[in-house]
Amino acid sequence: MALTVLYAGSEAERDDWRSALAQGADARGMELTLVFDPETVAAETVDVLLFAPDGPVPDLRRFPRLAAIQSLWAGVETIVTRPDLPPGVPIARMVDPGMTEAMVEYVLGAVMRVHLGHDRLLDQRRDRVWRPIAPPLARDRTVGVMGLGVLGAACAQALARLGFDVAGWSRRPRILDGVESHAGIAALPGFLARSEILVILTPLTEQTRGLMDAEMLAKLPAGAHVINVARGPILDDAALLDALARPDGLGGATLDVFDVEPLPDDHRFWDEPRIMITPHIASVSRPETAAPVVLDQLDRLQRGEPLRHLVDPDSGY
Numbered sequence: 602m603a604l605t606v607l608y609a610g611s612e613a614e615r616d617d618w619r620s621a622l623a624q625g626a627d628a629r630g631m632e633l634t635l636v637f638d639p640e641t642v643a644a645e646t647v648d649v650l651l652f653a654p655d656g657p658v659p660d661l662r663r664f665p666r667l668a669a670i671q672s673l674w675a676g677v678e679t680i681v682t683r684p685d686l687p688p689g690v691p692i693a694r695m696v697d698p699g700m701t702e703a704m705v706e707y708v709l710g711a712v713m714r715v716h717l718g719h720d721r722l723l724d725q726r727r728d729r730v731w732r733p734i735a736p737p738l739a740r741d742r743t744v745g746v747m748g749l750g751v752l753g754a755a756c757a758q759a760l761a762r763l764g765f766d767v768a769g770w771s772r773r774p775r776i777l778d779g780v781e782s783h784a785g786i787a788a789l790p791g792f793l794a795r796s797e798i799l800v801i802l803t804p805l806t807e808q809t810r811g812l813m814d815a816e817m818l819a820k821l822p823a824g825a826h827v828i829n830v831a832r833g834p835i836l837d838d839a840a841l842l843d844a845l846a847r848p849d850g851l852g853g854a855t856l857d858v859f860d861v862e863p864l865p866d867d868h869r870f871w872d873e874p875r876i877m878i879t880p881h882i883a884s885v886s887r888p889e890t891a892a893p894v895v896l897d898q899l900d901r902l903q904r905g906e907p908l909r910h911l912v913d914p915d916s917g918y
């Protein structure tokens with residue numbers, strides 16, 4: 602079955618996606634009509650929408666034949682909450698090996714920076730201070746990973762392989778080598794209490810929005826560091842700043858995601874030197890590694906097989 606596939610991702614990445622998808626489809630001998638302009642496409646011909654939140658956001662009701670939506674991002678909160686979402690159309694998340702590798706690299710880098718005290722060493726270097734304080738071994742450092750899905754599990758296991766004392770938290774118990782499993786909301790306070798470094802990697806859903814509020818941040822050990830690579834609204838901005846200001850509160854934060862992106866010029870985070878800010882670059886979809894994933898999914902559709910990595914509309918991820 603020939604499929605018409607409409608790319609509704611970012612304009613900046615459109616050419617890279619165009620060549621990666623076209624070359625991949627040719628190499629596989631797939632019958633696809635790839636369309637890159639949502640304004641001019643004959644809407645009644647579209648079978649599959651490739652969606653990204655930074656794309657042109659076409660009105661989803663325009664596509665009467667839509668058989669599936671493939672998200673180009675791992676996070677699907679912007680698509681699952683859309684009022685124009687046609688009922689019953691399956692949505693697949695992006696699970697891209699390149700994205701997983703990048704997230705592991707970002708999280709390992711951030712955890713190592715905190716673990717080895719690099720920020721303090723940079724301050725000392727600036728002030729010409731020679732103060733030799735050896736960092737603890739990884740085995741004596743507790744790290745908690747909130748969310749043990751594709752990305753969280755890969756990060757937790759990579760941290761465990763480096764020797765960190767790692768625990769993970771998820772909705773359902775997960776068995777992962779070297780990772781202590783905590784599951785469900787009742788287990789969250791205990792999990793936080795043993796996390797000197799916390800990595801947030803849960804999706805943004807009704808359950809996780811605002812989850813890391815003042816009460817939950819207060820469960821972390823004094824001096825803990827929070828790394829948020831999931832979504833900004835999971836972590837309460839004001840509560841984070843308050844926790845950083847308290848003597849027994851947090852030691853620092855590394856934030857890649859924010860309520861509003863780009864982070865506004867006048868946001869208080871810019872004035873807090875203990876917050877490392879990165880502009881949502883922890884892990885992006887790379888056409889060279891993600892296009893084969895999209896083509897695999899289209900191939901499944903053509904063979905009448907269900908898509909992989911389907912979003913559960915009830916849980917929202």
Ligand SMILES: NC(=O)c1ccc[n+]([C@@H]2O[C@H](COP(=O)([O-])OP(=O)(O)OC[C@H]3O[C@@H](n4cnc5c(N)ncnc54)[C@H](OP(=O)(O)O)[C@@H]3O)[C@@H](O)[C@H]2O)c1
Nearest residue numbers: 675676748749750751752771772773804808830831883884
């Ligand atoms: N900063 C970036 O550049 C970037 C890049 C990619 C992704 N992300 C973010 O990372 C998120 C995670 O991606 P992923 O691919 O790892 O997602 P995933 O495979 O769907 O995994 C989600 C994990 O979160 C857990 N979870 C969800 N709701 C929960 C709740 N209410 N309580 C406890 N645990 C809960 C799930 O528990 P179960 O295992 O029990 O289902 C699962 O372990 C994405 O949603 C996206 O927002 C950010």
